[in-house]
Amino acid sequence: MIGRRVFDYGSSGWDPKADEFKSMVVELMKLSGVFNIGDFIPFLDWLDLNGVKAKAKKLRKRFNAFLTSIIEEHQISKNEKHQNIYLTTLLSLKDTPQEGCKLSDEEVKAILLNMFGAGTDTPSSTIEWAMAELIRNPRSMVRVRQEIDSVVGEDRLVTELDLPHLPYLQAVVKETFRLHPPTPLSIPRISEESCEIFGYHIPKGATLLVNVWAIGRDPKEWSDPLEFKPERFLLGGEKGGVDVKGNNFEVIPFGAGRRICAGMSLGLVEVQLLTATLAHAFDWELENGLDPKSLNMDEAYGLTLQRAVPLSVHPRPRLSHHLYSSSSP
Numbered sequence: 001m002i003g004r005r006v007f008d009y010g011s012s013g014w015d016p017k018a019d020e021f022k023s024m025v026v027e028l029m030k031l032s033g034v035f036n037i038g039d040f041i042p043f044l045d046w047l048d049l050n051g052v053k054a055k056a057k058k059l060r061k062r063f064n065a066f067l068t069s070i071i072e073e074h075q076i077s078k079n080e081k082h083q084n085i086y087l088t089t090l091l092s093l094k095d096t097p098q099e100g101c102k103l104s105d106e107e108v109k110a111i112l113l114n115m116f117g118a119g120t121d122t123p124s125s126t127i128e129w130a131m132a133e134l135i136r137n138p139r140s141m142v143r144v145r146q147e148i149d150s151v152v153g154e155d156r157l158v159t160e161l162d163l164p165h166l167p168y169l170q171a172v173v174k175e176t177f178r179l180h181p182p183t184p185l186s187i188p189r190i191s192e193e194s195c196e197i198f199g200y201h202i203p204k205g206a207t208l209l210v211n212v213w214a215i216g217r218d219p220k221e222w223s224d225p226l227e228f229k230p231e232r233f234l235l236g237g238e239k240g241g242v243d244v245k246g247n248n249f250e251v252i253p254f255g256a257g258r259r260i261c262a263g264m265s266l267g268l269v270e271v272q273l274l275t276a277t278l279a280h281a282f283d284w285e286l287e288n289g290l291d292p293k294s295l296n297m298d299e300a301y302g303l304t305l306q307r308a309v310p311l312s313v314h315p316r317p318r319l320s321h322h323l324y325s326s327s328s329p
């Protein structure tokens, strides 16, 4: 979806650069989460003892080459198509006469990297966790499907316009964000000034992390915190009316305040739409007939919360045949 919005790739169902790009983002997330000795013992930083800096420099070169080729390709074809997409708008700012709005090549690449780095792994890992939870909790799967079938029927796919009419689906997504926030320690921030918060002294220059993962499992806030119970977010439920958009601090997968996620609206729609579509359009069976209750739910270490063992499933279509042809909307 991001590829389509930004580059107009993938609109015919296949994204030619997706695999290459995905492998770079996965490496970026792994590297960003690695324990770097130099971060904790600064005078050893220059030695790069566990090789993080060297790997990061290599990865930077790969990203640079990738983004340069995307921009060059786009410039060659810009008069034929792609008039309304994000990259066209960004590139037009290279030539703008408006003071303060002009962008250099490096700035265009940095913005693209920011959008892609922050906006690809986060929704995709959430969707994978949501599907794992639905498969492990068949009663929730049945309920979410009944809701979608009654609103959408079996002769078309879910669209963005259906989402406000699917409260249980939205509760499933909130419950997934609570248990499996894609950035479990949010994004590291550095304090500009010394300050005091709830009696704790925060020195200037300290790196600050918010443990979003632990907040979402705090037994003082949540009943049965380790259980997957979307019902808690329905009206009349224990957390009815609570949202995930930074207004309720007990569940803040997108952060909160001034530096809240810049892509929150898009990210939320991506997760809701894809989870709804996957639940609606397919029956799911685990690899080798594995019992859903024994599904491994371990987490891997990194900046984003990936599954330790990727979800491996067999989909079986459950809607009208014509919806599965590549020409359907």
Ligand code: HEM
Residues within 6 Å of the ligand: 002, 114, 115, 116, 118, 119, 120, 122, 123, 126, 181, 182, 183, 186, 187, 189, 253, 254, 255, 256, 258, 259, 260, 261, 262, 263, 264, 266, 267, 268, 271
């Ligand atoms: C499930 C989806 C997503 C989640 C859970 C998520 C989560 C986050 C979090 C926790 C932060 C840090 C906020 C803070 O420090 O308080 C952040 C920042 C950011 N996100 Fe997202 N994100 C998602 C999707 C996206 C998408 C789709 C985009 C762009 C297309 C995006 C772009 C950004 C950017 C640019 C920032 C940095 C904002 C800043 O520092 O001002 N994110 N995101």
